[in-house]
Amino acid sequence: MPSMKVHLLFFAVLRDMTGTGQKDLVLEAGTTARQVWQSLRAQYGQLAAFTQPPMVAINESYAAPDTVLRDGDQLAFIPPVAGG
Amino acid sequence: MTYLTDDPIDAAALVRTVMRPTDGAYVLFEGVVRNHHEGKAVESIFYDAYRPMAEKEIDAIVRHLEALYPAAALTVVHRLGRLIVGDSSIAIVAAAPHRAEAFEACRNMIDLIKEKVPIWKKERGPDGEEWVGWQGQC
Numbered sequence: 001m002p003s004m005k006v007h008l009l010f011f012a013v014l015r016d017m018t019g020t021g022q023k024d025l026v027l028e029a030g031t032t033a034r035q036v037w038q039s040l041r042a043q044y045g046q047l048a049a050f051t052q053p054p055m056v057a058i059n060e061s062y063a064a065p066d067t068v069l070r071d072g073d074q075l076a077f078i079p080p081v082a083g084g
Numbered sequence: 085m086t087y088l089t090d091d092p093i094d095a096a097a098l099v100r101t102v103m104r105p106t107d108g109a110y111v112l113f114e115g116v117v118r119n120h121h122e123g124k125a126v127e128s129i130f131y132d133a134y135r136p137m138a139e140k141e142i143d144a145i146v147r148h149l150e151a152l153y154p155a156a157a158l159t160v161v162h163r164l165g166r167l168i169v170g171d172s173s174i175a176i177v178a179a180a181p182h183r184a185e186a187f188e189a190c191r192n193m194i195d196l197i198k199e200k201v202p203i204w205k206k207e208r209g210p211d212g213e214e215w216v217g218w219q220g221q222c
Contacts, residue, residue: 012204013215060137080217083203
């Protein structure tokens with residue numbers, strides 16, 4: 001199976017929970033953002049309870065969780081926003 | 085245009101960047117750090133952002149509102165980092181030949197920013213710290 005690299009960013013509560021701001025992932029081609037979230041749940045105990053991913057951003061734009069990632073994508077999970 | 089800043093907001097200077105001789109009104113909105121939230125005391129707030137995406141999202145909102153209110157001139161600046169009670173976290177200026185459009189555009193802008201822009205706040209008080217909006221679910 002061909003692989004691809006995706007750069008994952010964490011912000012706000014997710015950065016606190018994972019203890020990091022970013023992570024480089026090597027994924028199988030065809031992996032979706034939702035599948036990345038599921039693997040994070042398995043990896044970080046504090047995320048395990050969250051069966052549904054938060055909002056997803058790919059390359060600095062909102063995207064559907066089932067979007068298939070591409071090599072070189074920048075992926076971020078967006079917790080509920082609270083600007084203003 | 086850079087919409088995010090790490091420095092205190094100078095609202096009067098922001099107004100001057102927007103006003104044209106044809107404008108008969110401007111509406112200035114400032115969001116301010118208050119000393120309480122949902123019954124808890126608040127001493128300071130840390131604002132975090134996905135900066136490049138936040139800039140893009142704010143720009144998209146400004147463009148959307150410029151199309152919706154063609155007579156208005158709009159700008160906004162959002163401060164990030166640690167703010168204390170009384171500090172302004174955001175300032176929006178909507179100028180227009182007549183007040184109705186200025187009021188509407190300004191109100192619309194703050195509502196859209198609160199809904200769409202990837203900015204987060206962590207409130208700090210005597211009881212500890214908490215990310216706002218994260219009530220144990222995504």
